[in-house]
Amino acid sequence: MKKIGIMTTGGDCSGLNAVIANIVRAAQIRGWRVVGITDGTDGLTTHTPSVVDLDIINMPPTISRTSGSILGNGHAGIMNFETATRSGQLRAFNNNLKTAIRKLKLDVIILVGGNGSLSLAWTNRDIYSDVQLICIPKTIDMDIPCTSRTIGFDTAVQQLVSYCDQLILTARSHHRWFVVQSMGRDCGQLALNAGVAAGVHAILIPEIKFDMNALIAHIKHAPTDYGIIIVAEGIRIRGHSGQPAEIISRKLTAAGIPNRTAFPGHIQRAGDTTAADRILAIQMADATIRAIENNETYVMTAYENDQCRTITLADFYAAGRTVDDPNISGLKTSNAYVTPDNPLLHVVENMGIYIGERRK
Numbered sequence: 001m002k003k004i005g006i007m008t009t010g011g012d013c014s015g016l017n018a019v020i021a022n023i024v025r026a027a028q029i030r031g032w033r034v035v036g037i038t039d040g041t042d043g044l045t046t047h048t049p050s051v052v053d054l055d056i057i058n059m060p061p062t063i064s065r066t067s068g069s070i071l072g073n074g075h076a077g078i079m080n081f082e083t084a085t086r087s088g089q090l091r092a093f094n095n096n097l098k099t100a101i102r103k104l105k106l107d108v109i110i111l112v113g114g115n116g117s118l119s120l121a122w123t124n125r126d127i128y129s130d131v132q133l134i135c136i137p138k139t140i141d142m143d144i145p146c147t148s149r150t151i152g153f154d155t156a157v158q159q160l161v162s163y164c165d166q167l168i169l170t171a172r173s174h175h176r177w178f179v180v181q182s183m184g185r186d187c188g189q190l191a192l193n194a195g196v197a198a199g200v201h202a203i204l205i206p207e208i209k210f211d212m213n214a215l216i217a218h219i220k221h222a223p224t225d226y227g228i229i230i231v232a233e234g235i236r237i238r239g240h241s242g243q244p245a246e247i248i249s250r251k252l253t254a255a256g257i258p259n260r261t262a263f264p265g266h267i268q269r270a271g272d273t274t275a276a277d278r279i280l281a282i283q284m285a286d287a288t289i290r291a292i293e294n295n296e297t298y299v300m301t302a303y304e305n306d307q308c309r310t311i312t313l314a315d316f317y318a319a320g321r322t323v324d325d326p327n328i329s330g331l332k333t334s335n336a337y338v339t340p341d342n343p344l345l346h347v348v349e350n351m352g353i354y355i356g357e358r359r360k
């Protein structure tokens with residue numbers, strides 16, 4: 001009988017429970033045992049590894065609707081890759097993880113994580129040398145290379161669109177603009193997709209430079225005297241520091257454009273999991289089960305052309321643009337961004353939405 005450990009690491013998002021529930025369901029019909037490792041690597045590094053047995057009774061398919069992770073994603077103040085690196089204890093930390101995995105007698109670890117966790121799994125791969133390691137990409141930022149979809153992204157887009165749908169009504173009543181700051185770290189996918197769906201007037205993303213005067217002119221010449229400008233949290237404005245939405249808001253006020261800022265914040269990571277994210281979760285769970293049966297290891301599930309398959313972690317790591325991880329000094333994270341051939345960029349321009357000064 002196979003023994004499978006599953007853990008959710010990094011920031012939470014909607015769709016994690018859908019992944020777990022589908023793994024449990026598929027494992028149970030194969031007679032495999034699934035244990036949930038609580039709070040990501042925290043659960044492995046506590047004195048006795050902290051795990052819970054999962055079955056279809058405590059992980060019913062109906063839980064797929066809920067956001068967050070039933071297993072938890074870790075808490076601040078506990079030793080993790082970030083603190084271990086900072087305090088020079090990374091080797092000891094890695095050994096603890098490896099020992100815990102041995103103690104649990106696991107055959108497989110399923111790691112549901114973002115590009116930081118996946119990059120760490122690859123760069124510290126010796127931790128997993130006694131098990132099959134299968135990774136599932138999740139993040140609202142959609143910044144993971146080699147997969148055109150990540151768990152939680154679709155729900156985050158929906159959450160941000162719903163937020164804008166509400167705001168636009170008050171914007172219209174008061175003839176003013178809202179500068180909405182989206183999450184996404186240094187990637188513009190969330191802002192771009194939500195902006196298109198919500199029909200906003202301007203979308204500013206880190207990948208494309210914008211011109212403040214052009215933005216102001218665009219708003220002044222808009223057919224309405226109200227609307228929304230979505231600003232991705234990762235944009236930089238030369239000569240300024242602080243929240244980009246606030247900087248832009250001040251510039252608009254100085255130009256005589258009435259406006260307010262709005263910060264949807266962590267609501268983007270919450271919300272009932274959309275059907276699209278649930279379908280993605282079941283496809284990724286299915287690809288994971290196949291990978292276990294094929295004895296694959298150091299792989300990640302990836303979505304491309306309506307299908308889910310596995311690719312190697314080596315390919316994942318080599319494919320992205322390696323950037324310095326903002327949290328873990330010394331870690332190069334493999335990252336993916338909005339590229340100039342993104343079809344939505346043409347759509348945006350053809351619809352008269354300001355996206356910045358794109359080189360043609």
Ligand code: F6P
Nearest residue numbers: 011114139140141183184185269
């Ligand atoms: O990576 C996911 C994400 O939600 C980013 O979009 C955001 O910048 C960050 O995490 C927020 O992290 P925290 O929950 O630590 O505030």
